[in-house]
Amino acid sequence: MLEASGLMVFYENMLALNNVALRCGEDEIVGVFGANSAGKSTLMYALSGIMLDVEKKERMAGGERITLAGEVRYRGRDIMNLKASKRARLGIVLCPERRRLFKESTVLENLKIGAYLATAAQAKETLAYVFKIFPALEKLKTRLSGFLSGGEQQMLAIGRALMAQPKILLLDEPLLGLSPLMQAMLMRAVREIRDERRIAIIVTEQYARPVMPIVDYAFILENGSAVLEGVRDDLMDNPDVKAAYFGV
Amino acid sequence: MDILVYGTINSVALALYALGFALVYGVSRLPNFAHGALYVLSGFITWSALNTLGLPYPLAILLALLATAVIGAVIYQFVLIRVRGMEISEIIASYAIALAILEGIRYVGFRGMTYTLPVFLEGRTTIGGVMVDYHRLLVVAIGAALFAGLWAFTRFTRVGLALRGMAQDERAAMMLGIDSDLMAVVAMALGSALAALAAILLLPLGNIVVESGYNVLILAIAVCIVGGIGSWFGAVIAAFIIGFAQILTVVYLGTHFQMMVALLAIILTLILKPSGLFGQQKELEERV
Structure with missing residues (x-):
């Protein structure tokens, strides 16, 4: 469904992504694991098209020179030069690292802003669905989103992304800084979203243990290159992976 | 009572000056220094539509509103978009446009104190012993309706919500499918x-003069800085603070100190609370 090949991103002369190939099929959950600065967020920015905006802003301000190369295909169509809002319209929606909620808006408003691409009927239906999988949000509807706890903020970020009617959801480090209990709850919710709404999901994380149980296929990034990939069980049996990402 | 009535009217006028400026800055972080020029330009468009084309007043107003909106969008789409994100260039470019518009108007021959727009309603009344003409009351009423309308627009409509999303985090908005270039043009x-x-509301109270373009710009900037740049609510509060301060100085010090109040307010705000009353200018704090 979403397929990247030969993806390269340079910041000046620093290679942030080196010849990365990645694919995610329909209804699949794909995990991307890697340490800090392995290139996970750069990859998500490249897939969602935000990188084009970063590149443009840097160029206009005379800042870092960013170079993008390679190919991103969505359902066979080359989308490498499509800007982020257009990709979102196709159904590629990024739920970014550190959530980036609209902090001066209430929970409900965040969800409403998220529904920009949805029809009125879709928005209503998705809102009910978001409150069903995250009942905590319904009680906090009128609270400013900046005042939520980390877990609640993450639920809202995922909910807001769902409002945009994604066909493939990119979750960038959704578990960052959350308690193990909250992590498990979120991962259950992510699987439920895939099963019930038939949305493909790519999820990145530093630490594989809480995410591994729900993924179908996984990639491991190191210094900007995809060094390992495989179906979940193969990777879990790999001693290198165990040592690096499971803390065994 | 004088102070209360005229303070309110003056404050609403200031808020009207500032609202457009605050909206554009809030959504696309663009300090639109052509704001005052657009203000004067629309005055002359209305005047020309009335006197040269001979259109009825409501039609002339509608034409001026639409024409100014289109001119603003064109200025953004063809000039300002090229310097987007570079603050100094944005100020220089938009100020250059302001000069071109204002001096262009002067060049075409609109000079002096002879240009006036008719008031909407003739006549006057007294409120608590103070004489007020109907038009000033109408300005307050329409101003209040406008604030309420804008509040509802940014909370209950798709485009309004998208504008608010973009004002808070442009990139997060893009991830949700909001086209930031399009929204900046809309803003x-x-x-x-x-x-x-x-x-159109305020010019019937005086003459249309080119120079007022510069004053309107300064007042709009003063209101936005005091209120916290980017905050619409802050702008309205600041308009009332500066508006009443101006009327108080007029009553107790003299008319010629009026403009000083706005400039003094900018200086005081920058010394005491650089982010303004309701500002969310965190980058500024981080940089300091």
């Missing part, structure tokens, strides 16, 4: 239309 058109609306 600029809306901001220009607000400048035009302010002109």
Whole structure:
């Protein structure tokens, strides 16, 4: 469904992504694991098209020179030069690292802003669905989103992304800084979203243990290159992976 | 009582000046220094539509609103978009446009104190012993309706919500499918239309003179800085603070100190609380 090949991103002369190939099929959950600065967020920015905006802003301000190369295909169509809002319209929606909620808006408003691409009927239906999988949000509807706890903020970020009617959801480090209990709850919710709404999901994380149980296929990034990939069980049996990402 | 009535009227006028400027800055972080020029320009468009084309007043107003909105959008789409994100260039470019518009108007021959727009309603009444003409009351009423309308627009409509999302985090908005370039054009058109609306409401109270373009710009900037740049609610509160301060100085010090109040307010705000009353200018704090 979403397929990247030969993806390269340079910041000046620093290679942030080196010849990365990645694919995610329909209804699949794909995990991307890697340490800090392995290139996970750069990859998500490249897939969602935000990188084009970063590149443009840097160029206009005379800042870092960013170079993008390679190919991103969505359902066979080359989308490498499509800007982020257009990709979102196709159904590629990024739920970014550190959530980036609209902090001066209430929970409900965040969800409403998220529904920009949805029809009125879709928005209503998705809102009910978001409150069903995250009942905590319904009680906090009128609270400013900046005042939520980390877990609640993450639920809202995922909910807001769902409002945009994604066909493939990119979750960038959704578990960052959350308690193990909250992590498990979120991962259950992510699987439920895939099963019930038939949305493909790519999820990145530093630490594989809480995410591994729900993924179908996984990639491991190191210094900007995809060094390992495989179906979940193969990777879990790999001693290198165990040592690096499971803390065994 | 004088102070209360005229303070309120003056404050609403200031808020009207500032609203368009605050909207454009809030959404696309663009300090639109052509705001005052658009204000004067729409005044002359209305005047020309009335006197040269001979259109009826409501039609002339509608034409001026639409024309100014389109001019604002065109200025953004063809000039300002090229310097987007470079603050100094944005100020220089938009100020250059302001000069071109204002001096262009002067060049065409609109000089002196002879240009006036008719008031909407003739006549006057007294409130608590103070004489007020109907038009000033109408300005307050329409101003209040406009604030309420804008509040509802940014909370209950798709485009309004998208504008608010973009004002808070442009990139997060893009991830949700909001086209930031399109929204910036919409904001600029809306901001220009607000400048035009302010002109149409307030110019009948005096003459249309080119110089007022510069004053309106300074007042709009003063209100936005005091209120916290980017905060619409802050702008309205600041308009009332500066508006009443101006009327108080007029009553107790003299008319010629009026403009000083706005400039003094800018200086005081920058010394005491650089982010303004309700500002969310965190980058500034981080940089310091």
